Amino acid sequence: MSSAILVSYVTRPMHGRPSGIRVWDDGRVELKSGARTSTGLEPGWQRVTRLGPSQLKQLRAFIQQSGLFDLPSEIPAPRGMRDAAVCEWQAEADGRSAHVTVHGWSDENPAARPLRALVMQMDTLIGAAQDGQAV
Numbered sequence: 001m002s003s004a005i006l007v008s009y010v011t012r013p014m015h016g017r018p019s020g021i022r023v024w025d026d027g028r029v030e031l032k033s034g035a036r037t038s039t040g041l042e043p044g045w046q047r048v049t050r051l052g053p054s055q056l057k058q059l060r061a062f063i064q065q066s067g068l069f070d071l072p073s074e075i076p077a078p079r080g081m082r083d084a085a086v087c088e089w090q091a092e093a094d095g096r097s098a099h100v101t102v103h104g105w106s107d108e109n110p111a112a113r114p115l116r117a118l119v120m121q122m123d124t125l126i127g128a129a130q131d132g133q134a135v
Helices: 053-066 110-130
Strands: 005-012 019-024 028-032 045-050 085-093 096-105
Touching: 005 053, 005 110, 019 110, 045 110, 053 085, 053 110, 085 110, 096 110
Parallel strands: none
Antiparallel strands: 005 019, 005 085, 019 028, 028 045, 085 096
């Protein structure tokens, strides 16, 4: 059985390197880091942990609660916001899918706040998995 991405985001700052997290439906968690190597920018993903069944269930609930599946594919930055990052989201769960690009990835962008909260929830689940704890 092949696995698919449950949820993924990549933040692309105006100045700096992209970073992000993706979680596969089998629980694998990968981190995207813009770390430089001797060959230049490393574009790949590195596995960091695996979520257990209960953590995956919680993550699916967090994704639903975030409203990600109901968002438009493009969310503009608020008028006057400059030099803000862009965050690209991808998710597929419970027969629904989303691909959303948030311009103005900042707490100052009210439209970005639900997805920024989802990032914090993901970080809590991933941190617990890395520590071998249930959440």
